[in-house]
Amino acid sequence: MARTGAAPRRERERSGGRAAANDSGVQRELSPLELDRLIHERLRLGIVSALAANEWLSFNDLKRMLDTTDGNLSVHARKLEEANYITCRKSFEGRYPRTEYRLTAAGRAALERYLDHMEALIRAARDR
């Protein structure tokens, strides 16, 4: 199973700064059944799934739901953010910064494509 770092092209772009527009352009090139490595990774799939069920989720709520660490979550959330799959808004709650995430239309479409892909795999194995 593909793990972190399965999308080298995107990650290289990431180091060059924000590349959301490029990434969504890159996304178009995927054929419907090609595996979307970006959300195939478990934690990123978890983030996208959790956000598919909620309009906005804060960093801390996501961390509790997915049972992960600050570092892990922020790294993977940033990857999704740079691919324009999720967006974030930052605010202050008293003195504490509060980051909230939301799934974009592109992110929802990516999750649906991924689900279709998984269903196709299951069907293909059954038809054989």
Next chain:
Amino acid sequence: MATPRRHIATSEGEPIALRDRAIDNIRFIRETMERAASFTAVPGWGGVAIGCTALVAAALAAAQTDPVRWLVIWLAEAVLSLGIAAWAIRRKAQAANLPVLSGAGNKFLRSFLPPMLVGALLSLVFVRAGEMALLPGTWLLLYGTAVVTAGAFSVGVVPVMGACFMATGAVALFCPPEWGDALMAFGFGGLHILFGLIIARRYGG
């Protein structure tokens, strides 16, 4: 279909592994969505509505001189609140396309109900013993306990709300009985409205 077919053609053992992984991935997505949705399925506006009815009930109950009528008003309020809560949870779950009694919903109920049953039983004992003055504290305390325990499966503000109810209940148990209605207005009214608004703002509805 090109991609899966190609994978399947590569070896004998692979189709099963691929299929199992695909099933596992779909299950992971479903479970995560379910957990995430039930995490925020606490109804914010429902809480506000319950709070408003509780304020009305407290005003009505405080005006009663007959303890039986006082009790009937609060029992009616309890039934009304349960109805509002059930309706609001259902609505929010449906909006998220979730089964209401999913695994997470069951867990929530299993931790919510025991303290509530204890509360009902103790209420019965206190009413029979003529100790009506103990009811407000008992109700606040045990409702708070139920919210704290069930809140473990929800967003962080829910257990905090439960703890506030428990504190209010503890105060009520050691206060003059005349404070009972005011403390219940504060708890069942004020706390529900306050936390309901927080939940509605942060978690939509």
